[in-house]
Amino acid sequence: MNFPSKLIEDAVNEISRLPGIGKKTALRLVLHLLKEDTSSSMQLAEAIVKLRTEIKYCAKCHNISDAEICQICTSPRRQQQLICVVEDTRDVLAIENTAQYQGLYHVLGGVISPVRGIGPSELKIEQLIERIKTAETPVEEIILALSPTMEGDTTAFFVTKKLKEFNIKVSTIARGIPIGGELEYTDEITLGRSILTRTHYQTD
Amino acid sequence: MHLENISLTHFKNYASQEVAFSPQINCFVGPNGSGKTNLLDAIYYLCLTKSAFNAVDMQNIQHEADFFTIRSSAVKADKSYKLACIQEQGKKKQVSNNGKAYDRVSEHIGEFPCVLIAPDDTQLIKEGSEERRKFFDGILSQLDRVYLDQLMQYGHYLKQRNALLKQFAERQYIEQDLLDSYNSQLFRLGRLIYERRREFILSFIPIFEKHYAMLSDDKEQVGVRYESDVAAADFEQAFRQSQRKDLILKRTTMGVHKDEFVFEIDGFPIKKFGSQGQQKSFLIALKLAQFEILAAEKGTKPLLLLDDIFDKLDDQRIAKLLELVAAQTFGQIFVTDARPERSREILASIEAEVRFFEIQSGRVALIN
Ligand SMILES: Nc1ncnc2c1ncn2[C@@H]1O[C@H](COP(=O)(O)OP(=O)(O)OP(=O)(O)O)[C@@H](O)[C@H]1O
Ligand SMILES: [Mg+2]
Ligand SMILES: [Zn+2]
Numbered sequence: 001m002n003f004p005s006k007l008i009e010d011a012v013n014e015i016s017r018l019p020g021i022g023k024k025t026a027l028r029l030v031l032h033l034l035k036e037d038t039s040s041s042m043q044l045a046e047a048i049v050k051l052r053t054e055i056k057y058c059a060k061c062h063n064i065s066d067a068e069i070c071q072i073c074t075s076p077r078r079q080q081q082l083i084c085v086v087e088d089t090r091d092v093l094a095i096e097n098t099a100q101y102q103g104l105y106h107v108l109g110g111v112i113s114p115v116r117g118i119g120p121s122e123l124k125i126e127q128l129i130e131r132i133k134t135a136e137t138p139v140e141e142i143i144l145a146l147s148p149t150m151e152g153d154t155t156a157f158f159v160t161k162k163l164k165e166f167n168i169k170v171s172t173i174a175r176g177i178p179i180g181g182e183l184e185y186t187d188e189i190t191l192g193r194s195i196l197t198r199t200h201y202q203t204d
Numbered sequence: 205m206h207l208e209n210i211s212l213t214h215f216k217n218y219a220s221q222e223v224a225f226s227p228q229i230n231c232f233v234g235p236n237g238s239g240k241t242n243l244l245d246a247i248y249y250l251c252l253t254k255s256a257f258n259a260v261d262m263q264n265i266q267h268e269a270d271f272f273t274i275r276s277s278a279v280k281a282d283k284s285y286k287l288a289c290i291q292e293q294g295k296k297k298q299v300s301n302n303g304k305a306y307d308r309v310s311e312h313i314g315e316f317p318c319v320l321i322a323p324d325d326t327q328l329i330k331e332g333s334e335e336r337r338k339f340f341d342g343i344l345s346q347l348d349r350v351y352l353d354q355l356m357q358y359g360h361y362l363k364q365r366n367a368l369l370k371q372f373a374e375r376q377y378i379e380q381d382l383l384d385s386y387n388s389q390l391f392r393l394g395r396l397i398y399e400r401r402r403e404f405i406l407s408f409i410p411i412f413e414k415h416y417a418m419l420s421d422d423k424e425q426v427g428v429r430y431e432s433d434v435a436a437a438d439f440e441q442a443f444r445q446s447q448r449k450d451l452i453l454k455r456t457t458m459g460v461h462k463d464e465f466v467f468e469i470d471g472f473p474i475k476k477f478g479s480q481g482q483q484k485s486f487l488i489a490l491k492l493a494q495f496e497i498l499a500a501e502k503g504t505k506p507l508l509l510l511d512d513i514f515d516k517l518d519d520q521r522i523a524k525l526l527e528l529v530a531a532q533t534f535g536q537i538f539v540t541d542a543r544p545e546r547s548r549e550i551l552a553s554i555e556a557e558v559r560f561f562e563i564q565s566g567r568v569a570l571i572n
Contacts, residue, residue, distance in 0.1 A: 158382055
């Protein structure tokens with residue numbers, strides 16, 4: 001793309017680095033900003049700078065938070081003995097949206113992948129162990145809610161190994177056939193796995 | 205099954221080309237470098253989602269172009285399918301069937317089986333064990349999607365473990381629990397892969413022996429012996445003991461990724477002790493066995509791609525192959541030959557719809 005101005009080119013390049021945004025969309029956004037009042041661009045820039053410099057992570061669960069300890073961790077309605085381990089903030093939001101879970105979270109910040117240079121020390125695994133050791137209300141169950149990828153599986157395996165020293169129940173979220181999905185159209189891998197990890201049928 | 209046609213854009217030396225096929229025999233003639241093998245490769249791509257000759261997808265895009273497409277109408281059990289494979293520069297390869305793109309291209313493998321017999325098959329005998337694993341894995345992957353998935357997972361964990369070994373070696377520090385996490389995945393998947401390969405080879409051998417006996421008039425005994433670290437009763441212990449060595453070499457030295465299939469003739473390795481003719485029969489017999497097994501398990505005859513075989517085989521073996529063609533052992537066949545007169549002569553005796561095509565630097569013309 002050829003730009004009439006170096007300033008526009010720089011802005012387009014920066015914005016198109018964001019996921020899901022190509023050069024064309026970036027140009028549209030840039031031209032939109034120029035059409036608006038100067039103050040709206042200033043507000044946007046300020047919000048971004050503030051976001052980066054003032055963002056905090058909860059000292060307990062490492063989720064994004066405005067305070068030292070986040071709202072979930074401080075909520076008296078939450079079951080303190082239950083911790084759900086997830087990859088990142090998006091997973092917390094997804095599970096919160098189901099309104100089915102009343103325990104706490106622990107955000108690892110990623111999954112182990114030596115090929116990409118991510119080892120246990122790059123994640124909040126040590127912090128999870130420490131948290132269990134020092135918890136006021138003893139932790140009874142850890143739910144591993146990591147994505148069913150190979151990296152997710154390895155991370156779950158490793159965390160489970162690290163939890164062996166405690167007398168805690170470790171569970172993992174069920175994975176399998178989507179509700180409303182038909183068996184016939186489920187891929188063999190998912191179906192095979194669902195059969196191997198089948199659950200007890202309850203009738204009440 | 206058969207392909208009714210193929211349409212190529214910017215694939216290797218083809219700028220834009222459409223060809224309508226015979227459901228039976230298609231013969232491509234033309235000078236060296238004109239694009240005969242490339243056309244077979246396009247068919248191979250549509251069936252197996254990759255090139256038989258160049259594993260780097262982007263390099264199969266025509267020089268200077270920024271994408272290739274391969275499209276075809278296929279017929280299988282009286283149903284028709286529109287297949288497409290699209291590769292854009294710097295993007296993920298896309299394979300679709302009747303307009304629906306697969307989430308994972310590997311889901312397509314095995315839907316449209318195909319067998320290629322090519323001059324560089326001799327690598328199967330001459331090169332290291334990787335070539336032979338690729339051959340048998342290639343068959344199993346077309347037969348068993350779960351196996352293919354396990355194999356890909358194994359490869360992935362292996363890469364991760366090797367990366368980990370490298371980091372540990374550099375930092376002079378070991379996180380044993382993490383290594384164990386990878387070990388246990390490799391043990392689990394390795395055992396499944398080993399069992400499947402072992403079971404498969406047992407069913408493969410008699411079919412292979414039958415084809416070898418048909419091709420050669422000599423009475424030598426041929427066989428394939430499967431060897432695996434995993435077969436040892438104390439494999440896991442031995443694997444753990446080799447960790448020190450793994451750390452020095454920065455790669456995993458034991459496991460199914462080291463499996464060997466030994467090709468034997470009268471109990472000796474054919475690589476060293478087989479004559480040229482015996483080696484040729486051996487290779488063709490391997491491919492015919494592959495064809496027979498795929499045809500039986502898939503319930504449809506695979507496409508047969510024969511690259512330059514008239515050049516490589518002697519008259520006697522060509523005659524044997526033609527007997528099979530005449531007996532309608534195969535379905536749709538694609539043959540290439542640099543010498544038009546020769547293939548005309550050879551195929552003249554066959555009662556089938558044979559279409560001859562002449563290829564000149566990436567242009568195909570019907571010349572019947
Ligand atoms: N990505 C590419 N872009 C353009 N041309 C390519 C590409 N890859 C390969 N080629 C060309 O394709 C030609 C080889 O075609 P092919 O191997 O099909 O020949 P052939 O007809 O089988 O010849 P032979 O009779 O020697 O086997 C070479 O000229 C090569 O340069
Ligand atoms: Mg060729
Ligand atoms: Zn918190």
